[in-house]
Amino acid sequence: MHFIVSEKARGVAVAFSAAGAFFALSLMAHAKDKTPVPADRFDLSHWNITVPTDDNRDKKVDTVSVKKLKKYSHPDFFFLDDEGRMVFAAPNKALTTKNSSNTRSELRYMLRGKNTRIKTQSAANNFAVLARKDSDKFGSVGGRMDATLHVDHVAKRAGDRKTKAAYSAVVGQIHATKYEDTKSGFGYGNEPLKIYYKKFPDHETGSVFWTYERNLPKPDPNRTDIAYPVWGNTWKTMDDPGEAGIALGEAFSYSVNVHKNTMYLTFRHPARDDVNYAINLANNIDAYGNVDALDNKYSYGGDTLFFKAGIYNQCSTKTGGGFWYAGCPGTGDWDVDKANGDYAQATFSMLTVGPSTPPE
Numbered sequence: 001m002h003f004i005v006s007e008k009a010r011g012v013a014v015a016f017s018a019a020g021a022f023f024a025l026s027l028m029a030h031a032k033d034k035t036p037v038p039a040d041r042f043d044l045s046h047w048n049i050t051v052p053t054d055d056n057r058d059k060k061v062d063t064v065s066v067k068k069l070k071k072y073s074h075p076d077f078f079f080l081d082d083e084g085r086m087v088f089a090a091p092n093k094a095l096t097t098k099n100s101s102n103t104r105s106e107l108r109y110m111l112r113g114k115n116t117r118i119k120t121q122s123a124a125n126n127f128a129v130l131a132r133k134d135s136d137k138f139g140s141v142g143g144r145m146d147a148t149l150h151v152d153h154v155a156k157r158a159g160d161r162k163t164k165a166a167y168s169a170v171v172g173q174i175h176a177t178k179y180e181d182t183k184s185g186f187g188y189g190n191e192p193l194k195i196y197y198k199k200f201p202d203h204e205t206g207s208v209f210w211t212y213e214r215n216l217p218k219p220d221p222n223r224t225d226i227a228y229p230v231w232g233n234t235w236k237t238m239d240d241p242g243e244a245g246i247a248l249g250e251a252f253s254y255s256v257n258v259h260k261n262t263m264y265l266t267f268r269h270p271a272r273d274d275v276n277y278a279i280n281l282a283n284n285i286d287a288y289g290n291v292d293a294l295d296n297k298y299s300y301g302g303d304t305l306f307f308k309a310g311i312y313n314q315c316s317t318k319t320g321g322g323f324w325y326a327g328c329p330g331t332g333d334w335d336v337d338k339a340n341g342d343y344a345q346a347t348f349s350m351l352t353v354g355p356s357t358p359p360e
Contacts, residue, residue, distance in 0.1 A: 037073040038086045042351060044069050046113050049310070051077045052094035052103040061095040067114045076334050077105040078310075081347060088311040089345040090169075091337040092155050093330025099178070099189065101318040101325065102165075106173075106310035109353050111139035121177045121304065130260040131282035131301040138304075142258040142356035145307045147172060149348040150251045151197040154206070155315035156341035159327025161200070164235040166326040168198035169344035170312035172254055174263070176303040182217065186302035190215050192281055193263065194225070195254055196314075197246070197346075198235060205245030207232030208252065210265065212279060212287065215296040215303070222294040224323075228287055230267045230275045251349070259356040261301070278359070309351055313344040 038044060046066065051074055053062045064072050073079045077089045088105040096103055112118040112125040119125065128138040135141050149171060158166035172195040179187025190213045199206025209232075211225035227234035231252075232241030246252060246269070255266040261282040267275040279287040282301035286292045315328035330342045337343055 035073070036080050036084070037071060038078065038080055039070045039072070041080060041084045042086055042348075044107070046110050046353065047107040048110055049078060049105070049107050050097060051105050052090050052096075053077065054095050059095075061097055065114075065116075066110050066112075074105075076338075083349075086348045086351065087152075087345065088348070089153075089343055090311050090313040091330055091332075091334055092313060092315050092328040092342040093317045093332045093337065101316040102313055104310065104312040106308050106312050107351075109143075109145075109307040111306075123304065126177065126304045126306045127258070128304060129258065129281050129301055131298070132303075140355065142260060143307065143353060144255070144257040144259075144356050145172065145309065145353045146253070146255045146350065147309055147348055147352075148251060148253040148350040149346050150249050151199075151206070151246075152248060152345040152347055153341070154197065154199050154248075154344050155313065155328050156201045157329050158315060159319060159329070160325075162238070163324075163326040165314040165316065165324045166198075166328070167200050167206075168196050168235070168314040169346065170194045170196055170314060171309065171346050172256065173308040173312070174256065174258070174305055175308055176215070176300060176305055179304075184302055185296060185298065186215070186300070187304075188215060188217050188223075190223070190300075191225075192279075192300050192305070193256060193265075194312075195256075196227075196235075198233075199245075199248065200238065200240070201341075203240045203245070205232065205241050205243070205247045205250075207234065207241050208246050208267065209234040210277070214292070214294060215300050226286065226292075228277060231269070231272070253350075256307070257356055257359070258305075259358060262359075264359050307353055309348070311344050311346045315342075315344065 050063045090103040090105045094103045123138045127140045127143045128135045174193040178189030194211045208230040211227045213225045216223035232245035253268040257264040262280050265277040277287045281299045284292045284295040284297045317330050318325040319327040330337050
């Protein structure tokens with residue numbers, strides 16, 4: 001198996017393939033007095049991370065580069081637990097990225113690795129589907145991300161519990177970059193995939209589901225996320241999922257395999273049957289096989305794409321009735337907010353990225 005790449009991007013694609021190996025927990029090549037960091041246990045050689053801090057005081061959320069991530073951890077938001085697992089946490093109230101009202105502690109896959117001569121949004125640092133006319137110029141055509149994790153906590157309080165985003169967090173994504181010129185019908189910076197965990201505070205279990213966002217410009221009223229169930233419910237109901245749901249601390253896995261033009265999703269749990277979906281990212285046929293006349297007819301076929309993983313807290317403190325504005329409380333003081341349950345947290349025991357694979 002190999003990438004479909006141009007000569008210009010071939011070196012980046014080889015690095016992408018090599019980055020797929022998971023570091024065994026037995027790797028202890030550090031001094032006894034050195035606190036282990038996530039990169040000691042996980043292959044983070046092609047990831048950067050955004051954390052809900054402003055350590056350099058530039059009034060912007062901090063992003064730690066691929067190079068610096070090798071030695072980086074944060075005692076509250078990104079660290080290894082006692083079992084060598086990678087923990088991500090994000091409070092309800094903190095700095096956010098430019099186009100979001102939600103906090104995150106989230107990795108972003110960088111095909112370029114440490115080669116910062118390649119710009120973040122350039123083709124060589126991202127992937128495309130095969131249908132894109134210039135797909136041979138990208139770092140790869142498609143790609144695969146696999147993870148095993150459990151969600152430890154989602155925000156316990158929301159100003160509007162009926163808001164779809166309340167009590168939820170995203171633990172994996174495919175994101176499209178935002179272009180300055182969107183006349184082509186692409187480049188809106190939308191998300192063909194977000195993997196959600198949502199649990200109401202008075203329920204014993206929560207729900208795992210995923211969403212596909214119609215690839216339309218922001219002012220278009222039809223631009224929305226379509227939710228598909230995995231275990232339990234989606235955000236369409238406030239019913240208790242009961243035994244069909246997933247409890248906090250209960251491990252599950254996901255596989256996101258974008259092969260040629262199709263995104264294949266597999267969700268696994270040690271005591272349940274696998275849940276599988278497939279959706280073509282180059283047409284407007286949904287994951288149930290129906291034409292969605294409201295979507296971009298070429299879906300994400302002309303976009304520039306990348307993987308993300310970690311915790312993306314959906315309990316925004318913002319109010320005003322918007323789709324995402326749950327009005328969740330928060331002080332901005334981590335110790336206070338953690339004690340009040342105003343945060344989200346997930347723990348990963350495995351995370352790998354590599355080339356796409358043909359569907360089984």
